[in-house]
Amino acid sequence: MLETSDPSARQLGDVLLEVRDLKKHFPIEKGFFRSVKGHVKAVDGVSFTIREGETFGLVGESGSGKTTLGRCVVRAIEPTDGQVFFRLSEGEAVDVAALDKQALRDIRKHFHMIFQDPYSSLDPRMSVLEIIAEPIRNNKLLADSRDIQNRVRELMEVVGLDIQHLNRYPHAFSGGQRQRIGIARSLAPNPRLIVCDEAVSALDVSIQAQILNLLEDLQEEFNLTFLFIAHDLSVVEHISDRVGVMYVGKLVEMADTESLFTQPKHPYTEALLSAVPNTDPEIKMDRIILPGEVANPANPPSGCYFHPRCRYAQDICMTDEPQWSEVAPQHFAACHFAEELELRGVDESR
Numbered sequence: 341m342l343e344t345s346d347p348s349a350r351q352l353g354d355v356l357l358e359v360r361d362l363k364k365h366f367p368i369e370k371g372f373f374r375s376v377k378g379h380v381k382a383v384d385g386v387s388f389t390i391r392e393g394e395t396f397g398l399v400g401e402s403g404s405g406k407t408t409l410g411r412c413v414v415r416a417i418e419p420t421d422g423q424v425f426f427r428l429s430e431g432e433a434v435d436v437a438a439l440d441k442q443a444l445r446d447i448r449k450h451f452h453m454i455f456q457d458p459y460s461s462l463d464p465r466m467s468v469l470e471i472i473a474e475p476i477r478n479n480k481l482l483a484d485s486r487d488i489q490n491r492v493r494e495l496m497e498v499v500g501l502d503i504q505h506l507n508r509y510p511h512a513f514s515g516g517q518r519q520r521i522g523i524a525r526s527l528a529p530n531p532r533l534i535v536c537d538e539a540v541s542a543l544d545v546s547i548q549a550q551i552l553n554l555l556e557d558l559q560e561e562f563n564l565t566f567l568f569i570a571h572d573l574s575v576v577e578h579i580s581d582r583v584g585v586m587y588v589g590k591l592v593e594m595a596d597t598e599s600l601f602t603q604p605k606h607p608y609t610e611a612l613l614s615a616v617p618n619t620d621p622e623i624k625m626d627r628i629i630l631p632g633e634v635a636n637p638a639n640p641p642s643g644c645y646f647h648p649r650c651r652y653a654q655d656i657c658m659t660d661e662p663q664w665s666e667v668a669p670q671h672f673a674a675c676h677f678a679e680e681l682e683l684r685g686v687d688e689s690r
């Protein structure tokens with residue numbers, strides 16, 4: 341098992357990924373000489389672990405830093421600081437954040453990303469065959485064209501695409517089918533970790549359900565591990581084993597899905613959950629409307645970043661940053677009053 345300093349991982353099985361104190365700060369450049377006047381702290385010291393075969397959901401409003409975090413994990417963008425340990429085999433882990441380009445290329449086949457927009461994430465000039473074959477060729481997994489084509493056909497069948505459409509181009513497919521092409525492409529190098537960045541957000545609700553079911557089936561069949569990034573909490577609740585909630589570049593709460601949804605410990609989570617639609621029209625929704633916008637990560641408020649929007653804020657919240665602590669078994673939150681507040685989760689009888 342990967343040795344971990346993260347207390348949330350104490351009782352986890354085999355940890356596949358450990359993110360430690362990860363940061364991504366974008367410089368703000370101004371003037372003719374483009375001198376650095378400050379930083380947008382999009383991700384600011386995030387730590388969590390994901391065990392093999394688990395789905396870790398990451399939620400937060402737009403601008404919370406969750407997409408930037410996902411991109412840093414797979415080194416699609418360079419983290420500013422921190423470590424991303426990925427377990428290659430029993431007793432052998434690499435820090436993805438510290439690898440040089442060649443070493444990164446060698447292990448890239450182990451993780452892949454599925455993007456939000458199935459329209460723009462596929463190259464319209466490439467056929468389905470070329471799109472799915474590209475990571476196979478790039479990772480030098482197969483050399484013979486016939487073998488590659490057979491592998492592409494196999495992947496198309498796995499994700500429910502008609503193999504007769506091998507030579508069609510993306511414009512000939514619906515949104516759901518395009519996302520299936522994206523999933524087949526992500527499976528091509530036999531990855532162990534897939535980062536799904538708002539993977540179903542652009543799809544109709546009925547198609548969303550189909551893609552979520554497909555992802556769950558694939559997870560079971562190939563023992564995949566998912567980092568599932570989404571703003572839609574219903575989707576995250578459906579697919580995740582554990583969930584982390586991000587606000588202005590930091591994790592503010594993390595727990596198993598049921599605890600987080602039924603017994604939230606952070607006021608921000610409570611507000612997000614109040615917007616989850618209820619399937620029973622008899623149950624009256626009492627939505628918490630958060631005042632203002634997500635704080636500016638280039639100039640966040642003092643103390644608790646959430647205090648200008650928090651209905652429970654007290655004086656200490658304006659001056660002291662709350663510490664990340666275990667407020668119930670395997671349930672973590674960063675709020676001065678996490679253990680005292682009685683927050684409302686989703687209705688368990690839904």
Ligand code: SF4
Nearest residue numbers: 644647650657675676
């Ligand atoms: Fe609200 Fe204070 Fe908790 Fe921040 S620390 S979430 S402002 S109660």
